[in-house]
Amino acid sequence: GAGVSQSPSNKVTEKGKDVELRCDPISGHTALYWYRQSLGQGLEFLIYFQGNSAPDKSGLPSDRFSAERTGGSVSTLTIQRTQQEDSAVYLCASSSQRGNQPQHFGDGTRLSIL
Amino acid sequence: SQQGEEDPQALSIQEGENATMNCSYKTSINNLQWYRQNSGRGLVHLILIRSNEREKHSGRLRVTLDTSKKSSSLLITASRAADTASYFCATETSGTYKYIFGTGTRLKVLA
Numbered sequence: 092g093a094g095v096s097q098s099p100s101n102k103v104t105e106k107g108k109d110v111e112l113r114c115d116p117i118s119g120h121t122a123l124y125w126y127r128q129s130l131g132q133g134l135e136f137l138i139y140f141q142g143n144s145a146p147d148k149s150g151l152p153s154d155r156f157s158a159e160r161t162g163g164s165v166s167t168l169t170i171q172r173t174q175q176e177d178s179a180v181y182l183c184a185s186s187s188q189r190g191n192q193p194q195h196f197g198d199g200t201r202l203s204i205l
Numbered sequence: 206s207q208q209g210e211e212d213p214q215a216l217s218i219q220e221g222e223n224a225t226m227n228c229s230y231k232t233s234i235n236n237l238q239w240y241r242q243n244s245g246r247g248l249v250h251l252i253l254i255r256s257n258e259r260e261k262h263s264g265r266l267r268v269t270l271d272t273s274k275k276s277s278s279l280l281i282t283a284s285r286a287a288d289t290a291s292y293f294c295a296t297e298t299s300g301t302y303k304y305i306f307g308t309g310t311r312l313k314v315l316a
Contacts, residue, residue, distance in 0.1 A: 095247070122302065133293060134248075134306035147303060182247055189302045191236050191255060194295075196247030 093117075097183050097197035105205050106175060112168040112200045116185030124184045124194060125158055125168050134182065140166065141189050170202075178204045211294060211310040219315050224281040226310040228294030229274075235297040237270055239279050242291045242309070251279075251292075256299075286316045 096115040104110055116123050121142045126134040136150040140160045151157070155173075160166040170177055180201050184194035212227045228237070236255045240248040254261045254270045254277070261268045267280040281288055291309045298305060 124304070126306070133308040134295075136303055136305065139303060141302060147301075149303075184248075190297065191253070193238060193250035193253055194240075194248075194304065195250070196240075198245075198247045 095183055095185055095195050095197035097181075097200050099200055100198065101201045101203075103203045103205065104173060106173060108173055109169065109171045110173055110202065112170075112181050112183075112202070114166045114168070114183030114185075114197060116164065116166070116183070117187075117195055118164075120185035120187050120195070121163065122186040122189055122192070123160060123166050124186075125166070126182045126184065127152075128180045128182055128199070130179075137168070137181075173202075173204045175204045178202055211292070211307045213310060214308070215311045215313075217313045217315065218284055220284060220286055222284055224284050224288070224312055224314070226279045226292050226312070228277045228279070228307055230277075230294075230296045230305070230307075231275065232296075233299035234272075235299055237268075237277050238295045238297075238304075239266075239268060239277075240293045240295060240306075242293065244290075248293065281312075284312075284314045286314050288312060289314045 098113045123140040125137040138158045139147040155171045158168045180199040182199040184196045186192040186194045238253045239251045242248045252263050265282045270277045291311050293309045295304045295306045
């Protein structure tokens with residue numbers, strides 16, 4: 092596709108359930124980022140993938156959060172045993188190479204934990 | 206904690222006026238970028254300025270970078286109602302490919 096695609100666009104789930112969020116980056120982009128944005132706030136870095144290198148997971152807030160990127164393309168962010176404080180918009184971005192490149196963002200997944 | 210802090214948090218101006226937003230950061234950077242976010246959407250890249258650059262222009266946008274003060278400013282000239290959005294600065298930390306985003310400036314341009 093022409094841009095970064097994220098699905099679902101909205102997700103409502105009960106506390107304690109697991110959720111999977113998907114990101115399709117721009118074709119050919121080797122760098123992929125996940126961020127979390129709480130209402131009215133800036134973006135909080137979660138994880139960064141670059142090609143086949145080991146991901147930078149330093150922003151994941153707890154071991155309930157994990158992410159993978161299969162085949163260097165599609166990425167999935169998984170949150171296990173969701174808590175109400177996980178409610179936020181989860182944004183994915185990709186860029187064409189490492190360093191000094193603009194990031195291209197998807198429209199995000201709005202996650203609401205009841 | 207967030208490295209980038211934008212100032213002001215909110216700004217309301219009349220169409221045709223200029224809007225200036227400031228960003229401060231804390232560590233050495235490779236570059237600084239400005240993004241716009243419309244409500245309910247993802248961020249759109251506006252402009253990137255590298256650490257060895259001092260000023261950059263793109264259309265009605267002008268960005269300055271002062272690495273000695275660890276600050277940047279974004280100037281939007283001749284603002285339009287369509288410029289209404291939140292604006293974020295993001296810094297790429299030296300030695301990493303990690304970006305730190307600020308808390309944003311909410312700009313409202315009144316027609």
